[in-house]
Amino acid sequence: AAAGAGLVSRSALAGDPLITEVQDWNRYLGDSVQAAPYGKPSEFEAHVVRRDVEWLTASPESSVNFTPLHELDGIITPNGLCFERHHGGVAQINPADHRLMIHGLVDKPLVFTMEDLKRFPRENRVYFLECAANSGMEWRGAQLNGCQYTHGMIHCVVYTGVPLKYLLNEAGVKTSGKWLLAEGADASAMTRSIPMEKALDDCLVAFKMNGEALRPEQGYPVRLVVPGWEGNMWVKWLRRLEVGDQPWEQREETSKYTDLLANGKARRFTWVMDVKSVITSPSPQAPVAHGKGPLVISGVAWSGNGTVQRVDVSIDGGRNWKTARIDGPSLSKAMHRFYLDIDWDGSPLLLQSRAMDEQGFVQPTKNELRLARGDNSIYHNNGIQTWHVKADGTVENVEVA
Amino acid sequence: AAAGAGLVSRSALAGDPLITEVQDWNRYLGDSVQAAPYGKPSEFEAHVVRRDVEWLTASPESSVNFTPLHELDGIITPNGLCFERHHGGVAQINPADHRLMIHGLVDKPLVFTMEDLKRFPRENRVYFLECAANSGMEWRGAQLNGCQYTHGMIHCVVYTGVPLKYLLNEAGVKTSGKWLLAEGADASAMTRSIPMEKALDDCLVAFKMNGEALRPEQGYPVRLVVPGWEGNMWVKWLRRLEVGDQPWEQREETSKYTDLLANGKARRFTWVMDVKSVITSPSPQAPVAHGKGPLVISGVAWSGNGTVQRVDVSIDGGRNWKTARIDGPSLSKAMHRFYLDIDWDGSPLLLQSRAMDEQGFVQPTKNELRLARGDNSIYHNNGIQTWHVKADGTVENVEVA
Amino acid sequence: AGSADTAKTFGLGRPAEADEIAAWDIDVRPDGTGLPEGSGTVAEGEVLFTDNCATCHGDFGEGAGRWPVLAGGQDTLKEDRPEKTIGSYWPYLSTVYDYVRRAMPYGNARSLSDDEVYALTAYLLYLNDVVTDEEFKLSKENFTGIHLPNEANFIADDRMAEAHNANKGDPCMTNCMAEPARITMHARVLDVTPGAGDDETSGGSVD
Amino acid sequence: AGSADTAKTFGLGRPAEADEIAAWDIDVRPDGTGLPEGSGTVAEGEVLFTDNCATCHGDFGEGAGRWPVLAGGQDTLKEDRPEKTIGSYWPYLSTVYDYVRRAMPYGNARSLSDDEVYALTAYLLYLNDVVTDEEFKLSKENFTGIHLPNEANFIADDRMAEAHNANKGDPCMTNCMAEPARITMHARVLDVTPGAGDDETSGGSVD
Ligand code: HEC
Ligand code: HEC
Ligand SMILES: [Ca+2]
Ligand SMILES: [Ca+2]
Ligand SMILES: [Ca+2]
Ligand SMILES: [Ca+2]
Ligand SMILES: [Ca+2]
Ligand SMILES: [Ca+2]
Ligand SMILES: [Co+2]
Ligand SMILES: [Co+2]
Structure with missing residues (x-):
């Protein structure tokens, strides 16, 4: 063959050699369709990752990392880059072993498998999830140089899930049932009290994000979606929903996620994430x-x-x-x-x-x-x-x- | 410590042991926030992958794999699962080495770097991309058992990019310019002719999909987006746009992507993907x-x-x-x-x-x-x-x- | 075949058995709902705390390193760096029992017996000066009689009443400040690339 | 500072140099636009083809294994399994020159000289019986005089005229067939899990 015949002269041409010379990727075959059954970003994007700030927390298993907002565009956060916040590490749960229980002030306490949940009518909705502590480190003044750190405790994905009201309806909420306790199956057994009005409004019990299964760090196989409200309430690895007549005053709604004011008073149940x-x-x-x-x-x-x-x-x-x-x-x-x-x-x-x-x-x-x-x-x-x-x-x- | 003190009696309880016994993931810490700077799906989702059909093509570098539609929900395809179709393998290009040239019937032939492109006004749009050959194997009758194979040459993502008209306007299209040739930088140097009317309508020169950089197999660092039209026209690794007065009749619009009828005639330039x-x-x-x-x-x-x-x-x-x-x-x-x-x-x-x-x-x-x-x-x-x-x-x- | 309908039920799921509910239903409310039978003393709690908790939280709940502080901080809530502990901040004792039982010791959750949690809760009351007698025994019976000092200071969400929320309406677009803006503060943490440069800082913490 | 405006230009990018355009502008159109100087004979092409192409496309363009067939197939377009080749299907010779120059040999694209591509194109004409003389020399000058047999059979997109597209309107919702539907065909490929079972099939191919 006459390999290179046309190139000898080319390399002497004026202009950008990236144009005037034939590049390897324009000549030789690249990877095949069998190379990456599940694809990943280019090696040239290796800097686009979630990052944590070590000094923020005592333990990386009860900690946070941040979405690289400065590298993203549009309104959807790719699943691999959605910030993580967990209090006992990422629970790894086989969906076949997961159960969701509804009990308390209901007519029929029920247990659902993941298969059961997938037989209810589903909805698809795009929602942001922001941690109430997002920008919290900036409260006293400018501290961190980068929106990944100042604002990166947020992501926005499409959820596929079952409206929570269908599940509650299935168990039959008694008229005295005004509050819902949501609990996770992870090592922190995360709990939050949610008013029934919100639970029956737009909450979802979601098993997919951006089309595919929830990621483990986002609560795989199933999480609660509490649109517009602080991320801590979106209980991950959701395993239990108890209906009650009063809030539970759990650690995450008393010790944490309450807002101390100058006069020593503290606001509780501050749910909505402001504009x-x-x-x-x-x-x-x-x-x-x-x-x-x-x-x-x-x-x-x-x-x-x-x-x-x-x-x-x-x-x-x-x-x-x-x-x-x-x-x-x-x-x-x-x-x-x-x-x-x-x-x-x-x-x-x-x-x-x-x-x-x-x-x-x-x-x-x-x-x-x-x-x-x-x-x-x-x-x-x-x-x-x-x-x-x-x-x-x-x-x-x-x-x- | 009294580890297990509460458990001895529990394991004797009636009911599902997955509920009555404390599970490992409810007791021990899981992975930390440093474990996965770029996250990936649960190990229990390992079956959710793109798959190819070996007998379809002579070479896996000029071949196709299929989106696992049966495992997905909603309207967004996750980037790692978007089907691949390439004709010379996946070009791996350092964005710093990539150039986009516009020439032909224009006032000022131009060369853009990726940085240049990112200085034009951007848009974000959700579009499906379907290969014209999707379901092609089913033309003569039912053949493949699975919608991944019968219909999986499609994906739908959010693109972020620059309207093509801004770039064309920058070079100044002459009134005689009625067609555009788009060319890729990969080993197939993929080319397609596009009528100027479409180019000036809704085409994008996109550098992001679902918020993050395009994936290599989808044309990183930059691809053409030709909304509603057959996927082959969405030239990946886009490096050249030539304005002309006639179509080029390239291999992919003559030998391929023409539609042979019973009478021996063949339709050409069948661009729109039907409902x-x-x-x-x-x-x-x-x-x-x-x-x-x-x-x-x-x-x-x-x-x-x-x-x-x-x-x-x-x-x-x-x-x-x-x-x-x-x-x-x-x-x-x-x-x-x-x-x-x-x-x-x-x-x-x-x-x-x-x-x-x-x-x-x-x-x-x-x-x-x-x-x-x-x-x-x-x-x-x-x-x-x-x-x-x-x-x-x-x-x-x-x-x- | 029919379409979805909010009012109807689907007949999905199975009845939860009483033992199953009991196994998971470990939450405790301020009114005592959910408290198990049992009891434990400050003295018992001290031993348990030293063995299972002190490595992280310090012998007296003062917190080792950056691990959470559990005691002290009374009267700091209006100060510059308030210390929020069970004694200084938490409104309800039930939260202590509930949380220790579900999530502590960190890394070995659900390993404590109900009596042990009573004892540890008693000891945390003692460390916070809510009880002063080492022989004090906390039990299901006397639990709701104990109140934490800061309970009255929790109020409802009244963000809507804040000046910037109360006055809705189109914001100013031109010449909104008399003088050109001047910089009053620069970021204190200059290098945010983890691993590169100095990660130590005097900054706050995340909750 | 100002906002975006479609009519205005942004002053971005730099002028493309003539040599740069020449390096990338290798496309060839049916009217001959883009053809480089040069020429090559059928005989020269035969040697080149045997050395660089025949392993995949066969000595006579008949295709080795499942690699593309380049010659033959005349008069098969109305048959059950049409064979679409340069001679039987392709409308324009320019496409052969253009494509071989840009993409072949597969795995070593852009390695052929312009003369070599003329010779290979001449040989492909010969394999397809469009020229019959081994001494035939294809050149920039005589290129556009040669037409491929199937050129006249390409028509414009007229899908809109098909019966199912021409009659828009609300589709039938009930009792749309006289009889209950019956199955007329079952999928031939039963095991679709790659690697599991028998991957061989008589099925079609993807283009
Ligand atoms: C290995 C370290 C470690 C050990 C041992 C440990 N803890 Fe903790 N503790 C933590 C961490 C970390 C947190 C915060 C967890 C989070 O982020 O949700 C915490 C939180 C707490 C809190 C809530 C603090 C607050 O302000 O909200 C209490 C109460 C507590 N622990 C009690 C105990 C008791 C009682 C024990 C022993 C039985 C114990 N801990 C053992 C690490 C530990
Ligand atoms: C290693 C295998 C291989 C070699 C060697 C090779 N080709 Fe190809 N050829 C291919 C493949 C694969 C395709 C289809 C590529 C695609 O999917 O776009 C192809 C396509 C073609 C086509 C278009 C066929 C069609 O119907 O659209 C022509 C013409 C062609 N080759 C000519 C040549 C010539 C001339 C040479 C030698 C200079 C050559 N090929 C060497 C594998 C090869
Ligand atoms: Ca309860
Ligand atoms: Ca006791
Ligand atoms: Ca650093
Ligand atoms: Ca040209
Ligand atoms: Ca010659
Ligand atoms: Ca198989
Ligand atoms: Co709040
Ligand atoms: Co078409």
Whole structure:
């Protein structure tokens, strides 16, 4: 054969050798269709991973890692990158060995297998799940340089599951049944009290995320979906639902997930996740590499109250705002993606985004939150985030006044 | 410690030991948040994979594997399970080494880096991608037992990308430019001619799927998205766009992807994917294990013409039909999920689904297609699929009259 | 064959047996619902705590390293770094019993007997100065008579009343600040790449 | 700063250089656009084909094993198992030149010189009885004078005119067939689990 005959001259040509020379991937066969029965990302995307912050917790089995929001786009979080939060490690459960019990103030206490659950009518819904502690480390002030860490305790996927009301109806909730205790099968036996009104409204008992089975770290084989409400309530490895007439005041709704105010009082049962947004690019982990000119400012917004109606973006630290373009599906209690396409003049920016939801709630400043609640709250920090984009394109987490 | 003190008596209790005895996953810590920076499915889902059929092709590098539709739900295909079709193996390309050229009948021939592309305004859209050869093996009659094989050359994901029109506009298409040649950088240097009208309508140059970077087998770092049109046109590893005044009549639009009729004539440029549906469960790979009683009949429907308006399901081989429930987002040129929840009496069923799209096109029977096109067509088989559910719950691929 | 209907039942699942319910129904409420028979003393609890808990939580519940602090912190809730413990923060004793029984000791959950949990709960009351007698015996009978100091300080969710929520309406779009914005604070943790650089920090913790 | 606007340009990308365009612009159209300078004979092509192509496509383009058949099949298009080859099916010769140059030999694409591709294309014409003279030389100059036999049989997409598409309207819902449906055909491939059982089949192929 005449291999290379045409190449000798080519390599002498003007222009980018990546174009003028035949590259290996344009000549030799790549991997076959048998190489990856279950596919994975390119080796060039190895940096796109969940990351934890070791000093945050005493034990990595009761800890959190964070979604790399700065690397993602659109409104769907890929399953492999959904942040993890668990209190006794990831339970590995054979679905054949899993049971879901409903008891308490019901006519007929019942036990379901996974097969049983899959015989009820199903629904598919896109919902964000945000940990109430998301941005909690930022309560006292700018601390972490990267939206993965400041805002990465959130993900948004499509759930397939059975409306919880069908299961409750099957057992027959007594009229005295006003609260529901949901319990997990993991080593923390996670429990939360949920008011019956919410349970009968839009909760799902979900076995799939983004089309495939739930991931183990998200509660495989089955989890509770509590749309718009704090992630801790979305009990994973769901094994038990008890109907009662009062809340249980479990550890996760007393010691934790209560909001200490300046006056020493603490709010309890703060369930709804408030309207919130963050610019994901540029951000500290996603600096501007290309200098001045066209710049895509991109971010996500969400609200536990329903859809996001509008997102405004400021490039001067909140003095002036422009309404961003919300792109892609706008679904209730789901992430929304927004963009502001600007022509950057190369001077430093103080980037902020401010979301407004369908009920008219507007994302507050961090100072407004501190004024209302003091400095000792941890949860429900939905304050406006500021990124300082410097002339060299690097970005820092700052606060402004 | 008093380990086990409470257990001795428990194990003697009546009831399911999976409930009455404390399980390991309820006692001991599971994996930590550092165990899987990029997560993967449970070990109990190892059977949920893309599969190929070895005898179909001479070489696994120019071959196809199939999406396990029978294991999925909702409308989104997880990235790891999106079917693969490539003609020279999977090109592995470092995004830093990738270039996209636009030339031909344009004012300014241009070369873009990946960084350049990410500075244009972006859009996020959910689209199905179906290979024109999907169900092609079934043209002459029922052959493969499983919707993974009969209908698995389809996936549906959210794309993030730049509208192609922005790139064309940047180069400045001359008024004589009526066609576009799209070319891939892989070892097959895949090419297809696309009419300019479509290119300027809804095509995207996409770099993300389901939020994260495209997978290598789907064209990482960048692919063309040609909504509603046959998958072969969605050129992967996209490196070149040439504007011309006529189509190129490339191998993939002459030797292949042309539709031979009974009279020896062959249709060319058959781009749109017709309205189609299939029941994914029950199906040969997803038999009914639970006997009579509540049975969820579930499937997917799609149309290259826009949204699916309605799906009807028959349990008697097409004699009588019931309109199914479409659940989840109904988006143009995206998959739709439908359900019919029945109370199965245990007698054999002949299951069919029939989709109707927003333009009023109705999915035909296979016999109607054969009547119109003869037995020698391969592509664009959108005929109604029949599954024979037997009394024991096993399911076979059959044809009926 | 018929379609889904919210009102109807499907006849799915099987009846739960009493022993099965008993095996899983271990939750305890503030009103005492769910408390098992049994009892345990502070003194018994001290031994159990030293053997099973102190490695992490410290001999006196002060917390070893970054493991949770269980005692102390009274009167810190309005201070700069409040210490939230059973004694300083938790509203109900039932939560202690419930949580220790379901989740502790960490890594070997469900290994304690009901009496042992009574004893440990008694000892945690003692460490928090709620009881002072080492011979104090906590039991199903006297349990609901004991109240934790901070119970009255829990209030309902009133976020809606906060100024920024109470005044809905279109937010300001132009010249919203008198002066140009100035930076008042910079991130304290400069290197966020785990493993690269200095991971130690004075920062807070996540709950 | 301003927002996106379809009409405006962004000033992104850089001009493509002539040599860069030339390096990638290797496509050939039926009207000859894109054909490089050069030529090659049937005889030259035979040697090249035997050395580089015959292991897969057979000495005479008949296809080894399941590798593609390149010659023969004339007058089979209306038969039960049509054989679609360059001679029996392909409409344009330009596609042969274009495709061999860009993608063959499989596994070592872009390794042939322009003359070699002319010679191979000439040989494929010979194998398909379009030319009969072994001394025939194909060149840029005489290329567009050659037409493949099946060119006239390609028609535009007229799916919309098919009976089932032409008659839109609500489909039948009840008693749509006179008799109960009966099974006319069973799947021939019973075991679809790759690796388990018999993977051999008489079935079709995918294109
Ligand atoms: C190996 C370490 C370890 C041991 C041993 C241990 N614990 Fe814990 N304990 C933890 C961790 C970690 C948490 C927090 C778990 C979480 O994140 O949910 C915790 C939480 C607690 C809490 C709740 C603290 C709060 O503020 O919410 C109590 C009460 C408690 N433990 C009691 C005990 C008792 C009693 C024992 C012994 C029987 C014990 N622990 C043994 C590690 C330990
Ligand atoms: C190692 C095996 C192999 C070798 C060697 C090989 N080919 Fe191919 N050829 C293939 C395969 C496989 C295909 C189909 C590729 C695809 O799926 O797109 C193909 C396709 C073709 C086609 C298109 C067939 C059609 O019907 O569309 C032509 C023409 C062709 N080859 C010519 C050649 C020539 C000329 C050579 C030598 C210079 C050659 N091939 C060497 C394997 C080979
Ligand atoms: Ca109970
Ligand atoms: Ca005792
Ligand atoms: Ca570090
Ligand atoms: Ca050209
Ligand atoms: Ca020559
Ligand atoms: Ca087999
Ligand atoms: Co809360
Ligand atoms: Co076609």
